[in-house]
Amino acid sequence: MIKLKGVTKQFGTTRALDNFSLEVREGLVYGLIGPNGAGKTTAMNILATLLLPDAGTALVNGRDVVQDPQVVRGLIGYMPDFFGVYDGLRSAEYLEFFAAAYGVPAAKRSRLIKDLLELVNLPDKGEVYVDALSRGMKQRLSLARCLVHDPRVLILDEPASGLDPRARAELKEIIRQLKHMGKTILISSHILPELAEMCDEVAIIEHGRLVTCGPVDQITRSAKGARQLKVSVAEPVPDLAGFLNQQPGVSSPWVEGLIVQFFYQGDQSQQARLLQTLVSNGWPVIEFSEVRRNLEEVFMAITGEEGLPNGGN
Amino acid sequence: MAEINPVLLKELRQRFRRGKTAWLLALYLFTIGGFVLAFIYLNWQSAPGYYQPNRSLEIFITLSVAQLFLLAFVAPGLTASVISGERERQTLNVLLTTRLSTWSIVWSKLVASTAFVVVLMIATLPLYSIVFLYGGIAPGQVPGVFGFYLLTMFLFASLGIVCSAFFQRTGVSTLTTYGLVFALTGGTGFLAAFLTEVGRINRPETLVNPGFLNWVVEFLQQTNPVFVLLKILAAEDGIQTGVSLGLPYWANYTIFCLGLGLLLLFWSSRLLLPQPRGRFFRLADKRSHGDGFSG
Numbered sequence: 001m002i003k004l005k006g007v008t009k010q011f012g013t014t015r016a017l018d019n020f021s022l023e024v025r026e027g028l029v030y031g032l033i034g035p036n037g038a039g040k041t042t043a044m045n046i047l048a049t050l051l052l053p054d055a056g057t058a059l060v061n062g063r064d065v066v067q068d069p070q071v072v073r074g075l076i077g078y079m080p081d082f083f084g085v086y087d088g089l090r091s092a093e094y095l096e097f098f099a100a101a102y103g104v105p106a107a108k109r110s111r112l113i114k115d116l117l118e119l120v121n122l123p124d125k126g127e128v129y130v131d132a133l134s135r136g137m138k139q140r141l142s143l144a145r146c147l148v149h150d151p152r153v154l155i156l157d158e159p160a161s162g163l164d165p166r167a168r169a170e171l172k173e174i175i176r177q178l179k180h181m182g183k184t185i186l187i188s189s190h191i192l193p194e195l196a197e198m199c200d201e202v203a204i205i206e207h208g209r210l211v212t213c214g215p216v217d218q219i220t221r222s223a224k225g226a227r228q229l230k231v232s233v234a235e236p237v238p239d240l241a242g243f244l245n246q247q248p249g250v251s252s253p254w255v256e257g258l259i260v261q262f263f264y265q266g267d268q269s270q271q272a273r274l275l276q277t278l279v280s281n282g283w284p285v286i287e288f289s290e291v292r293r294n295l296e297e298v299f300m301a302i303t304g305e306e307g308l309p310n311g312g313n
Numbered sequence: 314m315a316e317i318n319p320v321l322l323k324e325l326r327q328r329f330r331r332g333k334t335a336w337l338l339a340l341y342l343f344t345i346g347g348f349v350l351a352f353i354y355l356n357w358q359s360a361p362g363y364y365q366p367n368r369s370l371e372i373f374i375t376l377s378v379a380q381l382f383l384l385a386f387v388a389p390g391l392t393a394s395v396i397s398g399e400r401e402r403q404t405l406n407v408l409l410t411t412r413l414s415t416w417s418i419v420w421s422k423l424v425a426s427t428a429f430v431v432v433l434m435i436a437t438l439p440l441y442s443i444v445f446l447y448g449g450i451a452p453g454q455v456p457g458v459f460g461f462y463l464l465t466m467f468l469f470a471s472l473g474i475v476c477s478a479f480f481q482r483t484g485v486s487t488l489t490t491y492g493l494v495f496a497l498t499g500g501t502g503f504l505a506a507f508l509t510e511v512g513r514i515n516r517p518e519t520l521v522n523p524g525f526l527n528w529v530v531e532f533l534q535q536t537n538p539v540f541v542l543l544k545i546l547a548a549e550d551g552i553q554t555g556v557s558l559g560l561p562y563w564a565n566y567t568i569f570c571l572g573l574g575l576l577l578l579f580w581s582s583r584l585l586l587p588q589p590r591g592r593f594f595r596l597a598d599k600r601s602h603g604d605g606f607s608g
Contacts, residue, residue, distance in 0.1 A: 045406075048406070048410050049409075049410060049587065050406050050409060050410065050587055051587055052587050069587075070412060073410055073411065073412055074412060076410070078406075078407065078410045080403065080406055080407060082403045083403075084399075084402040084403035084404030084405075084407065085402060085404075086323070086327065086402070086404060087327060087331075088326065088327040088330045088331060089323065089326065089327060093323075093326065097319050097320075097322070097323045098319075098407075098411060100316065100319035100322070101319045101320070101408070101411035101412065101413050102411055102412050103412050106316060145407070149412075
């Protein structure tokens with residue numbers, strides 16, 4: 001549904017995107033993760049027809065964003081990271097304005113606006129002025145605005161930015177509903193645990209380049225090619241870390257009480273042989289398992305702990 | 314039935330809902346009305362007991378020139394923020410991802426902004442009745458003056474819109490627009506007078522091309538709103554150059570305002586496109602999307 005191939009975009013001396021490629025299949029919720037200035041917003045702006053790539057191609061449902069911007073605009077709903085307020089417009093008028101701007105027939109708008117306001121849990125806010133809404137409500141109204149022309153793809157740039165936990169939970173629920181409606185959603189966020197919950201797949205981007213992408217489970221397992229394993233022992237064994245460090249594929253072991261953790265590069269049969277080695281050498285192993293790292297830890301590991309992404313500005 | 318352009322409808326809703334709009338209208342009428350009444354009062358004081366009909370013409374000229382200067386003050390103020398304001402409120406990008414063309418956005422913004430100026434002008438019509446009360450003015454002069462206002466307003470508004478599309482900040486856009494309007498109303502007049510003086514002081518044989526100089530002076534005064542207004546009011550013949558531009562002065566002014574205005578609007582619509590075309594378009598492209606990238 002979304003395809004970026006070898007996209008490069010330069011601003012002055014800064015290369016925002018460098019031969020960036022990405023593919024998002026239909027119906028997926030796809031997360032874009034990266035630190036500040038990684039190129040997330042640039043990639044999204046290119047897909048939203050707001051920027052031209054210097055090189056490469058960007059396609060939405062097979063339509064080139066440069067060749068067919070009008071068609072692409074009908075296919076996408078774009079939500080920027082900041083909700084711009086129109087003074088003196090009511091929520092329903094705000095949605096009506098965008099429905100008209102997308103060419104939705106006038107006869108259908110009233111029903112559509114009512115449905116959209118219900119979808120985003122603002123059924124009684126139609127007559128309220130937009131600038132009087134809370135930030136969370138504005139974000140949900142902005143999401144409703146993205147949907148006025150029933151787009152197949154949603155591009156959401158930091159939709160949860162600045163929201164309190166309750167508002168984030170509400171937004172997450174709406175995104176879940178949109179996924180069930182069959183929308184393809186490209187989303188960037190700096191709240192990685194939530195992104196991990198929401199997304200089917202994620203891509204990590206840094207310095208305008210794709211670092212890794214794939215299903216969240218796969219990413220967390222294969223970050224830097226090493227899995228994190230842990231060995232629990234029945235009694236204190238101070239030499240175990242040193243022993244493990246001598247085994248092939250093992251790196252950086254550390255001890256936390258009766259648990260030793262380390263990074264391991266090798267397949268599952270090699271992992272089984274490592275367990276055999278431990279047991280046959282008399283180490284009192286009571287548990288040998290893989291540590292499931294969360295997306296935040298993986299992101300920190302992959303991007304060299306440069307800090308959490310909070311893109312968009 | 315054709316639907317009103319959504320941007321136009323939104324702009325009209327926003328503009329006419331604001332309390333500021335009513336205050337601005339009141340202030341405008343108060344200023345113009347005060348000006349006219351003060352003029353009548355001063356005339357009355359200087360010659361009490363009777364009213365000379367030729368004073369009507371003076372009031373008409375005063376009122377018309379005052380209105381031109383107020384237009385030069387109001388029109389740029391209303392239009393110099395229409396695009397840059399959207400950019401500052403961060404609503405421009407969302408607008409550009411709709412199916413509206415950039416030309417439609419620019420045109421609707423122009424119509425919405427100038428609609429208010431037209432309201433201002435219509436609201437001053439009763440003041441003109443004071444002039445007719447005493448006679449001395451040809452009925453055709455009033456429509457002529459209002460046609461002139463419409464053309465001038467279109468040009469000033471187009472200048473404001475192109476500045477607001479070109480500059481990122483409303484403050485810079487507004488200042489530049491006022492500068493350009495001043496150059497157009499005052500600057501070209503001064504330049505015409507200066508060039509005339511140059512031609513008068515120097516003997517024709519020392520000038521490189523005296524015919525060209527006269528042509529430039531004639532062009533400047535036929536495109537200068539103050540000169541043209543005074544000519545419509547039959548108050549001033551302007552500088553005698555002996556050069557003809559081929560068409561009556563009002564036709565030249567109409568072509569100038571419409572041509573330049575449309576060109577500026579077209580440029581504004583191009584500035585909103587992501588596609589850079591040439592140096593100025595590239596400059597605006599970078600500016601219109603902030604610092605280019607942000608994440």
